[in-house]
Amino acid sequence: xxxxxxxxxxxxxxxxxxxxxxxxxxxxxxxxxxxxxxxxxxxxxxxxxxxxxxxxxxxxxxxxxxxxxxxxxxxxxxxxxxxxxxxxxxxxxxxxxxxxxxxxxxxxxxxxxxxxxxxxxxxxxxxxxxxxxxxxxxxxxxxxxxxxxxxxxxxxxxxxxxxxxxxxxx
Ligand code: MG
Ligand code: FE
Numbered sequence: 001x002x003x004x005x006x007x008x009x010x011x012x013x014x015x016x017x018x019x020x021x022x023x024x025x026x027x028x029x030x031x032x033x034x035x036x037x038x039x040x041x042x043x044x045x046x047x048x049x050x051x052x053x054x055x056x057x058x059x060x061x062x063x064x065x066x067x068x069x070x071x072x073x074x075x076x077x078x079x080x081x082x083x084x085x086x087x088x089x090x091x092x093x094x095x096x097x098x099x100x101x102x103x104x105x106x107x108x109x110x111x112x113x114x115x116x117x118x119x120x121x122x123x124x125x126x127x128x129x130x131x132x133x134x135x136x137x138x139x140x141x142x143x144x145x146x147x148x149x150x151x152x153x154x155x156x157x158x159x160x161x162x163x164x165x166x167x168x169x170x
Contacts, residue, residue: 009119010065013058013128016112020055023105024048030098036160037095040153043145044102050138057135061128092161099146099153106143113139 003011027048034041091097113136120129 005119005123006065009116009123009125009128010062012112012116012119013062013065016116016132017055017058017062019109019112020051020058023109024051024055026105027051027102030102034095037153037156040095040099040149043142043149047138047142050142054135054138057131061131064127093157096154096157099150103143103146103150106139106146109139110136110143 027044031041031044031048034044113132116132117129117136120126120132
């Protein structure tokens with residue numbers, strides 16, 4: 001099955017939009033349960049705002065293309081498995097599992113925006129390329145932050161487990 005290149009770009013932008021809506025849900029669920037990790041919570045809250053703005057910027061791109069959306073397939077739920085790992089876990093080590101899954105998810109986003117940038121460039125869609133480049137920078141920054149903080153988060157979780165054990169909380 002082939003489609004014309006502009007239709008393809010539109011379809012990928014729609015996928016990215018669905019990805020960001022999923023990201024917002026996951027991050028919001030995750031942020032609620034991080035009261036013992038204020039630094040992580042603050043960074044995730046910042047990224048929720050960025051994510052909402054990313055979805056809005058993608059919507060503008062989609063509207064600017066003026067392609068009928070009725071032919072586009074709905075991708076809702078496609079990222080449900082990853083969402084479960086990031087925002088849906090109730091496991092005691094969810095802060096660590098969530099940080100690992102978030103780190104992976106940011107790289108999934110990075111890969112998608114790199115492909116979108118190449119597609120927009122090839123089709124001469126300069127504005128869409130610029131939007132995707134600006135979003136890419138936010139995803140790279142978030143991935144870098146998670147990378148830089150995964151060590152601390154993991155140690156903080158273990159230290160909390162240890163003190164809970166000593167005080168008989170578990
Ligand atoms: Mg994003
Ligand atoms: Fe992101």
